[in-house]
Amino acid sequence: MSDLGKEYHIAGVTVRKVQEQYLRQVAPSFLYPAATVEEIEAIEPGLAAADMDDERETLVVSIHTWLVTTPDHVILIDTGSGNDKERPRNPGFHHQSIPFLERLHHAGVEPGDVDFVINTHLHVDHSGWNTVLEHGKWVPTFKNARYVFPRAEQEYYSSTASHNDVNIPSLGVYEDSVWPIIDGGLADFIDSTGGSFLDRFTFLPTPGHSIGHMSVLVEAGGEAAIFGGDVMHHPIQVERPDLNTVFCEFADQATRSRRRILELAADNRALYFSTHFPGSSAGHVTRNGNRFRWSYA
Numbered sequence: 201m202s203d204l205g206k207e208y209h210i211a212g213v214t215v216r217k218v219q220e221q222y223l224r225q226v227a228p229s230f231l232y233p234a235a236t237v238e239e240i241e242a243i244e245p246g247l248a249a250a251d252m253d254d255e256r257e258t259l260v261v262s263i264h265t266w267l268v269t270t271p272d273h274v275i276l277i278d279t280g281s282g283n284d285k286e287r288p289r290n291p292g293f294h295h296q297s298i299p300f301l302e303r304l305h306h307a308g309v310e311p312g313d314v315d316f317v318i319n320t321h322l323h324v325d326h327s328g329w330n331t332v333l334e335h336g337k338w339v340p341t342f343k344n345a346r347y348v349f350p351r352a353e354q355e356y357y358s359s360t361a362s363h364n365d366v367n368i369p370s371l372g373v374y375e376d377s378v379w380p381i382i383d384g385g386l387a388d389f390i391d392s393t394g395g396s397f398l399d400r401f402t403f404l405p406t407p408g409h410s411i412g413h414m415s416v417l418v419e420a421g422g423e424a425a426i427f428g429g430d431v432m433h434h435p436i437q438v439e440r441p442d443l444n445t446v447f448c449e450f451a452d453q454a455t456r457s458r459r460r461i462l463e464l465a466a467d468n469r470a471l472y473f474s475t476h477f478p479g480s481s482a483g484h485v486t487r488n489g490n491r492f493r494w495s496y497a
């Protein structure tokens with residue numbers, strides 16, 4: 201399988217997926233604790249082949265980076281889980297060795313070429329490649345880039361008072377993947393109101409999955425694209441926006457933000473770039489009243 205997704209041209213930018221890994225055999229009852237077996241079975245026939253493992257009982261989840269190239273800049277949106285990280289409480293991400301930077305190279309991008317790194321939020325699977333281990337020290341991977349973090353995320357995760365049962369999988373992330381960027385003077389912060397960025401980007405506050413989670417809207421020439429971060433984890437949530445994942449820290453806000461992004465994507469015919477949907481990970485949301493449907497593009 202190719203490590204690079206197809207190339208999308210929209211709103212004056214080029215978008216390509218750089219795969220980090222797939223998580224397979226993810227039990228729906230684990231990811232969506234509030235959903236009953238019957239509820240998942242009702243959705244299953246409408247899911248694409250790529251959405252589930254072969255026996256159609258467990259889910260496939262992707263972890264990847266979106267490489268966005270504008271006429272002026274090279275931008276990465278979310279940076280996977282990274283190599284060599286100490287994640288003893290999260291064995292799936294512990295001491296990884298993934299040729300992610302080689303895949304980026306195959307996409308024609310060297311670390312020094314990257315102008316901006318955007319983290320939609322500061323969870324373990326979104327900020328990992330911010331840093332690499334060099335001579336026993338965590339250093340910025342993209343040394344010429346400005347890294348853009350939601351300010352509320354930085355404030356929250358920099359304090360041990362924020363540690364809770366839901367964000368346990370991200371313990372250690374601030375110290376090895378966020379602080380070295382700030383310490384190196386490469387970090388910029390987006391306030392919780394969001395707002396415009398560069399010439400065609402807008403940060404949309406979509407809190408809930410995490411405290412300061414941001415989605416990114418790209419608009420130009422009558423076209424729109426949305427990078428929704430962890431507003432959704434799987435196409436199941438297009439069908440059932442009321443379902444939060446086990447990783448959503450603020451449940452009611454997460455549901456509201458999900459519905460807002462689904463409405464925005466459908467009403468603007470935006471191309472939606474998901475952070476965890478498998479397959480191409482990109483597609484369209486259509487709407488029939490309050491019901492939404494997903495189709496891959």
Ligand SMILES: [Zn+2]
Binds near residue numbers: 323326476
């Ligand atoms: Zn995630």
